[in-house]
Amino acid sequence: MSDQKRDLKDTVFLPKTDFPMKAGLPQKEPGIQARWAEIDLYAKLREARRGREKFILHDGPPYANGEMHIGHALNHILKDMVVRSQSLMGKDAPYVPGWDCHGLPIEWKVEEQYRKKKLNKDDVPRAEFRAECRAYAQHWVDVQRGQLKRLGLLGDWDNPYLTMDYEAEGTIVAELMKFAEAGNLYRGAKPVMWSPVEKTALAEAEVEYEDITSTQIDVAFEIVESPIEELIGAHAVIWTTTPWTIPVNQALAYGPDIEYFAVRGHPSGKILLIAQAGDLPDQIFMRLIGEHLPAGMSIVWAGKGSDLAGTKVRHPMHHLGGFYATPRPMLPGDFVTTDSGTGLVHMAPDHGEDDFELCKTADIHPVFAVMGDGRYRDDWPWLGAGDLDDEGEERRRAVINPKFSAPDGPICSDLRAVGALLSASADYEHSYPHSWRSKAKVIYRATAQWFVPMDTQLEGGGTLRSRALAEIERVEFTPKRGSRRIGSMVEGRPDWVLSRQRAWGVPITLFVRPDGTYLQDAQVNARVIAAIRAEGVDAWEESRKAEFLGDAHDPDEFEMVTDILDVWFDSGCTHAFVLESGKWPVLQWPANLYLEGSDQHRGWFQSSLLESCATRGRAPYDQILTHGFTMDAKGMKMSKSLGNTVNPLKLMEQYGADIIRLWALSVDFTADHRIGDEILKGVGDQYRRLRNTFRYLLGALDGWVGDFSDMGEIPELEVYVLSLLSELDDKLRAAALEYDFNAYTRLLVDFCNEDLSAFFFDIRKDTLYCDGPDSDARNAYRTVLDLLFHALVRYAAPVLVHTAEEVWLTRYPEDGEQGGSVHLLEWPSVPKVAADRDKWERLRALRERVTEAIEPLRREKTIRSSNEAAVTVPASAVPEGVSDEQLAELFISATVTRGQGDEVSVTRSSDNKCGRCWRLLPDVPEDGALCGRCESVVAQLDEAAA
Structure with a gap:
């Protein structure tokens, strides 16, 4: 026997890793993002997916007015999850962010600044006022861009689309002219929603x-x-x-x-x-x-x-x-x-x-x-x-x-x-x-406004209303109730009011005769469009009337419309100047998916639908995904006056972006959902469990160079765990395809917690720590751990974007040196392994009963760990072909015997405790001595050291 006084710690193969248990996300994430920028990860991903099937999520433009709020965060995390998961599944899924930059909210803010200075905007040249609106919008684009990037969103942030870009403004006018040239515009005096304070029609x-x-x-x-x-x-x-x-x-x-x-x-x-x-x-x-x-x-x-x-x-x-x-x-x-x-x-x-x-x-x-x-x-x-x-x-x-x-x-x-x-x-x-x-x-209030008729027959057949309703039937909605919601809105809506009586927006570039009819001349329209593409909305000026009209028309016979377009028409045209323009060659029309809050059934989803149905005969999207609104912890709507708003910027300072991402992807976002300190603490606990799973894998795989193809005969427990992984793989892929991210994260967390940490890792820690370095059982276990690592780090990558990168580069630092990233990887190749699931479900149920029976003895300190327990189980509860030794390994107990009753009983084993593996075994002559296995391993190590 070996000397009992010897320190045996150096003979036990404990997991070893530099990956810290404490995440420190607020401090660590900015460095990870800086590295992504340095290696231009987005461009690398585009190159890696070049030529693959495309998946286009067209970004609905947030408004360039104010800092990001929790609704922005949820919305963009969902979008990022979509494009990352589609990319993980091998598709070319680019993401071009964009902003809505025109409209009354920005104009209103600039006017407020004027009022504070006791100035009247009407006394300022219109071009000068619009320049201030443009500068205001650009400021908030830059602010929001930085804040959204901090969430770990991957996209073409250096080249976003802005509705106020000259090219975009020109395309919006070109789309308007398609309506005009087809006769699908009219000016009428009808009652519309009117704001006496803002002095304009409202949508x-x-x-x-x-x-x-x-x-x-x-x-x-x-x-x-x-x-x-x-x-x-x-x-x-x-x-x-x-x-x-x-x-x-x-x-x-x-x-x-x-x-x-x-x-x-x-x-x-x-x-x-x-x-x-x-x-x-x-x-x-x-x-x-x-x-x-x-x-x-x-x-x-x-x-x-x-x-x-x-x-x-x-x-x-x-x-x-x-x-x-x-x-x-x-x-x-x-x-x-x-x-x-x-x-x-x-x-x-x-x-x-x-x-x-x-x-x-x-x-x-x-x-x-x-x-x-x-x-x-x-x-x-x-x-x-x-x-x-x-x-x-x-x-x-x-x-x-x-x-x-x-x-x-x-x-x-x-x-x-x-x-x-x-x-x-x-x-x-x-x-x-x-x-x-x-x-x-x-x-x-009845005013003279410009309208698009909903029930006039269009060239090519159908009315705008009938085309839109037909497309609503064709498009796939998640959740499905979205179809009914937007359908009822389109079914009952009045004619589309396009005009607004404001300054900051795209002009309604029409020349109107005294009788109210407007000029329909493609050459005139082309000159106007070209001027706005080159100079922006300021090109629509009275002084250029003759230039635009040309020699074919008398300027005195026409009046230039001074109204601007409803900002919803702007955003409804984004599919034209983003997906079709060629400025972003990686994009294509139509989009696979539009993803926004449920309020956009009457907003962007609908304006895009109507604009595209009128000009192209179909919707600019094939799928619509909607999310609900974020409430406070009590389920109340957030309001500054109630003081219950949640600032995502402060949350990132406190928790890190990955915690917010895990929250956003854990809630049932298709309905209204909640956020609060207690909720985030629960999310933090989920995160720590996932992080500890990766920490264990990294430690257990320290020095491992084998792979799955090296493995010979595999133990039955490993077969069972691989079958669980195979099932998880199928479920996660289905959840990603169905945008069921709540199920995706729940499946991932539950697998790591219940199937790995509390079951597989727990049972196999003795094999990992105490078997010889070349034992078949230990190598089989580590081979499966290696497969689990490569699968789980990929599954987690769209959710915990920073943590997955940290995990990957901890194990493969050379990949980092070469400009690699976990986000360039594709969906894992998981072997389709079958196991006797009924047998293992019975064994796990029996294991739970044994664990429950051991716990009172632990509390009473009769035993200190399950290794000291002598367990008796009902013989009828044990599946055929399972030995008592296998049961002891499964229960992590000293011994297992079978009884004829229905109860599980536990006593303290009378055997001695091995000084290395701490198991109570018959072949240990006295407490602290070594069991046969440990004595053999120690001897092998001593021989190798000599």
Whole structure:
């Protein structure tokens, strides 16, 4: 026997590695990224994948306004995961980032700077103002670019696309001209979402809804003409929550199939015409007189709405003459309901889509009484400049001011004075649209705008709406509910409003005749496009009208449009100037995938769809992937006012980018999801387990030069683990292809934790530490570890981009010296190995029972480790062909015997403990002596040393 007093530590083969357990990601990651920049990793990857099948993710442009927030981080991590995993699977998956640079948010910020200096932007030359907007946008592009790169995103960051690049602006104009030359543009005066604060039309995507409390009023309109004699002199009652629209009322609407009656008994003596449906009359009279419809109230007339055809009322302010003197017709409206109100609706075609469409059938058109700042025109007979009194400007204040429509405000006061106001109370709670930039209320306002028709037949067949809906059916959506969402939006959307009344954007480069038609001349358009490609949007100037029109047209016959394009049209054209332009030869049209937040169903997804369907007949993408929004730890929406926002820049300073990436790829991002300190601590724990798995592999493989092809007969446990790896490989590939990154990371983490660390590594540590260096069992184990290493480091590379690189270069530093990277590798080649899974599932279940039975003895310190346990298991629980020695190895116990009962029992072994492997074995003569195996290994080592 060997000397018991000898220090045997140097005879045990413990894992050895310089890879630290403590990650230090915030300090380490910038150095890794600097190396990527030095070796130009993105270019190397493009060269390595040259000629392969392409996968194109087209980046939706974030807005160049402000620092990156947690939503940006999640969005771009998902995109990076997509392109890296596709590249890992062997595809050429380039990534060209981009930014939206035009539009109101940037213009608004520059105007704020002007206001602080007490300057008016209208006093500054437009070109100079746009230059400031351009500089502002470029500043934030540079800031966001640095912040996004810090997340470890790999892309063509030195050559991004910007919608404000001259070439891009020229392409946007060229796309607009395709609409114009095909006749798919028209100018019309229709109600659109309008911001009186920002003084421009807004797209639906620029509007958010907030709960507010409004004034609700009931107003009586005297009936002056009707085929029903009993109704003449009666009053039709309307209910509205927008009293400010009464000054532009031009008609009333009724439901043709709704039952109505005229009742006498109101304290004013008026006969009131209202709907006779359910408890609606009771609701009405509760508002009017504070009690239900009195029993026995006399009914003057009853009939259907269709009977009211030909009836006319007069406006309550008819005494003002002019506009108010004309009787208002009562018109049939299918949209009228009896859910609330009175069953009669007042119509203001200036301020409602239904109003506009219905009034148009009666040749009634908007009067444009409300100006861009939300005030009534100076010449308007009611509440205009001619109606000023002691309240002065207060009576003409913007209509979005609650005071304007308040029960004691000018509208209600004047209606009350003429006896038309039946009720008014400021207590109606409802959802109302607001500008998401200024947070101010918006209004529907009829203005002259440029539209793309949704239902006009296009050359080549179909309407824009029908083409878009057909493409929505074809495109693959993840999650699938996205198809229904965007489909319902396209199905019901009005014509596309393209124009905005601002300065910072791409001009609507049309020459318009006095009759409203526009010039359709391809040569003129070509000159305009060329000028903007060369000089940017400033080229569209009045001084160049003759130059653009050329000799074929008289400049005096045309007016240059001064409106700019909706910024959503800009972004809707990115597929044209990014995927088709040739500036990025690695890209191609159409894109495989668009990936953005679910709000883009009404934004970029839709504008891109409509633009491409109109000009190319199909969507510019084949797949749509959407993610939800990041909430705080309690599930509340993040808000600066609530103080619950999460800054990804600070998170990276604290945790590192790889932790944020692991969080983003671990949550169910297709729905709204959460982030917070406790959540990130849990993610950090997952990360540490993955890192420790790699640390163990690196240590165990120290000095290993063999490979899988060297291995002879493989032990059954290794076969089983390889079968698990094979299964994992299939599942991870499927998850990557289906963009199920939550499943991808969960599978990876669970495999490392449960199948490796808690099972395979635990069982085989004795073999690794104590078997001889050339033993078949140890070599088989290390061969499988080598295969696991090469698979796992690749699987982890798209997720933990910095850590995987650190792991790879720790084992292969020479690869780093040669400019190599784990991110240049492809999906691992994993042998398809089969095992008796039922047998191993039974054995693992039995192992869990044994572990549970040992634990009480460990707590009581009867035994200190499972190596000291003598275990008895039910014979019926052991699969056929498994020996007691194999069970002891599996359970990491001293001995295993089989009993006839159903229970697992554990006692302390009476054998002596080996001084090297610490197992209690029959062949150890006394505690601290060596077992037969260890004595043989030590002798072999001593002989080699001699």
